[in-house]
Amino acid sequence: MIEGMRLDLKKSRYQTFDELYLYCYYVAGTVGLMSVPVMGIAPESKASTESVYNAALALGIANQLTNILRDVGEDARRGRIYLPQDELEKAGLSDDDIFRGQVTDKWRNFMKGQIKRARMFFDEAEKGVSELSAASRWPVWASLLLYKQILDAIEANDYDNFSKRAYVGKAKKLASLPVAYGRALMKPSAKFAELMRR
């Protein structure tokens, strides 16, 4: 994690998603990994330890990617672009387009791909939450569902993450808590077993 902070001091561009992933791993994936022994895996869980750590890592990455997509404008005003340069180029976008901050169809299309990838990491993370100790499941589901909705908010802002800050309103936040509670009741490996039966 400290390595990630160091990296952030000297780096403000990422050539590929692999490079960006490594940054996300350092600054947020590590938080997920460190959370597992603190929260604990449910004693009755049949999942492999590795798969639970994988899910935790995925949640750190998903959160960080979401944070990056929410803060594109704010970061650009500090001269920083946490987006893969090769993917920007493929979409016909340059650093100057980010600094200008115009929401064009090119930008919308680029953002659609980035949001889709972030959601894939959330999906990966969801597979592991039920394996955590009972007391940890509700807060983890709540934070996961709340953070994931920031992606919906970016879409609702028609992909203007230059001048608008995507956020989840109080009502949606409150409504997510019982949903998270319901999911937290899911016993370890039950979802896994259900997936296997299908």
Ligand SMILES: CC(C)=CCC/C(C)=C/CC/C(C)=C/CC/C(C)=C/COP(=O)(O)OP(=O)(O)O
């Ligand atoms: C899913 C399983 C099995 C376990 C849960 C494991 C956990 C708790 C994962 C979450 C890890 C986490 C909270 C990562 C932090 C990511 C994040 C959004 C960091 C934001 O950092 P900054 O970029 O400093 O934020 P600001 O831009 O708001 O300052």
